[in-house]
Amino acid sequence: MILHRLQLTHFRNFASLDIQPGPGKNYFIGENGQGKTNLLESIYCLGLIKSFRASSDLELVQKGTTGYQISGEIYNELSVHHKVAIVYNQGRKAVSFDGKKIARHASLVGQLPIVLFNPEDHRITSGSPSERRRFLDIILSQSHKSYLASLQEFQKILKHRNRLLVNIREGNSKPDELDAWDWNLAKSGHHVMAMRKAFIERIQGPLKDIYARIAARPAELVIRYSPSDENAATDAQGFISALQSHRQAELLRQQTLIGPHRDDVIFYLNGMDARRHASRGEQKSILLALKLIEYDYLKESSETLPLLLLDDIYSELDEKRQSRVVEQLMQIGQSFITSTHIHGDLDQASTVFKIVQGTLEQIH
Ligand SMILES: Nc1ncnc2c1ncn2[C@@H]1O[C@H](COP(=O)(O)OP(=O)(O)OP(=O)(O)O)[C@@H](O)[C@H]1O
Ligand SMILES: [Mg+2]
Incomplete structure (x- = not known):
């Protein structure tokens, strides 16, 4: 699957965001506390309809507001397009697929398969x-x-x-x-x-x-x-x-x-x-x-190819051998990689966003 547009409203520290990730590697570069993990979290929510780190939806709502929205446009290997949207407001969560409201949220899980690598994984x-x-x-x-x-x-x-x-x-x-x-x-x-x-x-x-x-x-x-x-x-x-x-x-x-x-x-x-x-x-x-x-x-x-979400992978994979294995995976499908800075050479097909206090700027 490819996520080709992501829109957020009042999600964590993002007041509003509208980006078009590339089909290959997408880097999100920023200092600590700028919203890198929050961004991956929003993509994860599109696939699993829940967060990997928040125990309640309320946590995801930007402070001072009453609800959040996540919307993603995706397409598969046959170029069939779909739109997934999650709207949470005042304790109620509505999920829609191609504009149709989905009563059983769990039925959407699997549409956008996701594999997340995050620093907490060592607990497994x-x-x-x-x-x-x-x-x-x-x-x-x-x-x-x-x-x-x-x-x-x-x-x-x-x-x-x-x-x-x-x-x-x-x-x-x-x-x-x-x-x-x-x-x-x-x-x-x-x-x-x-x-x-x-x-x-x-x-x-x-x-x-x-x-x-x-x-x-x-x-x-x-x-x-x-x-x-x-x-x-x-x-x-x-x-x-x-x-x-x-x-x-x-x-x-x-x-x-x-x-x-x-x-x-x-x-x-x-x-x-x-x-x-x-x-x-x-x-x-x-x-x-x-x-x-x-x-x-x-x-x-x-x-279909899962989306690969790699949070702070470089600080986790210290061995060359390990980073090489992940690099290989990144060559295959679409990946979202967060880091404080770019490691090694950027290939032409990569997309790079700079992230500062919940605002993104595409720099490559
Ligand atoms: N509901 C919320 N409303 C507003 N801001 C929030 C909310 N939840 C978290 N934040 C803020 O989002 C900021 C960024 O968090 P995030 O975990 O995405 O940072 P990061 O860029 O991944 O940093 P690091 O490199 O340290 O992992 C934090 O400063 C946090 O206070
Ligand atoms: Mg982080």
Whole structure:
């Protein structure tokens, strides 16, 4: 996909912006705090209908105003044009595609596939399990419509079920009321888990190969899905059985203990858990390999090139070898690169914007 026009109104520190990015590399050069990450965030919002760093839409609204707008004109490899618009005002968010209002925002996710590299990504390899689940969710939501639908359904039921567990504990509900919820939880929960499991199995080989190419010395990387209960990931019946065998513990803790919300992913580097044993450099290489897998996977599943958003990549990729890998990716599709200054030689086809306090000027 190509984003050929981006318009913002009252988004973060942009009062108003209207730019036409080029089809290749787009650099946004500016000092700290000028709006570089905000700009990438607005593009990310067009693809995923939510931010990668704000917990609420309110944060995205320019201070002193009541709403924001993001509008993007995109076209695909067949030159079919579309327009995506997000309008948020006084707590209400409206999303439209080619002028038509979209009731279920999640149905748009995947139209504009996006791969983001940002400085917080190191949490995928070093942080808590929720970071790894988020990584899986971002890829699978963009590549399979049914995944995001099941995930949202699961989260809704989980909330109700957890409330019920508390009510049972307090004597306001009976344990057999759980049965009705269990079946629905199993249907959506099992689907999410099965898709995560299949995804991890599918990337197993390619990830090992890519890591071997990036790593400075011979090394073997293995990725393993680690669910709360193996049975729960096999089928809905297995999920129900797992719930039943954990019921006493769930009643005691007033929490649902089985499901995709308890999943983890473990990376083994040369047989050792990378989160605990890998060096910082090795963790960076694992991360880079994962991001390349994400790009390839989205490219294949969506049959279009994802947009590449590279935030401060140069300060993150210290090794020459690593920057070369990303440079290769930047040659393929459209990319948006932020930096405080230009690195190396600019090729003729690149577009460069200078960014100062939320205003942009095209300088190349
Ligand atoms: N809702 C908002 N309204 C107005 N300004 C905002 C809002 N949210 C963030 N900002 C401002 O946007 C500015 C730029 O933020 P941004 O993270 O994009 O900077 P950056 O150019 O990426 O900087 P760095 O190089 O340090 O990463 C900050 O000064 C911040 O105060
Ligand atoms: Mg930034």
